[in-house]
Amino acid sequence: MALRRTLTLLGALVLVTACATSPRTTPAERLEFYRTNAGDPVGSFHSTARLWGWRALGDSALTVWTSKNQGFLLELANQCPEMAVASSIGLTTRNDQVAAGLDSVLIQRRGDAGSMSMCRIDTIRPINTRVVKESKRDLHDVDVVDRDPAAPHESQ
16 A cells, blocks of 8 residues: 555656646747637737736737736737847737737837837737637736827838
């Protein structure tokens, strides 16, 4: 009986160790996972003043979660290297809508409270939340900022 218990505990320890040391996915692998589990592009999505969170997927894409059961894959028009060092992001909106081709991701770098980068949103795709689940602890905070209709479109 003691030998059986020891072997069971040893097996559980090996399993836990294997899970703890399994390789983490790269941003490119995560992006491909989200692309595989996202629907067709949509023109826009409704956003409230406070979104649930976001996750960078390299320097040209991110996920934004409006709630724990609704998320969107945002692919950017250009690379946005600041995404990797962002302390926070915001999204521009108009009438509570984030629109592909019109709105941008605003990126604030860690340790640089004075400047923000703007990266134009190219496509928006809803995430299949039956397959993809995000833990709130794995996401970052995001703010929503009204888009100035008079502002010229940024090329970034």
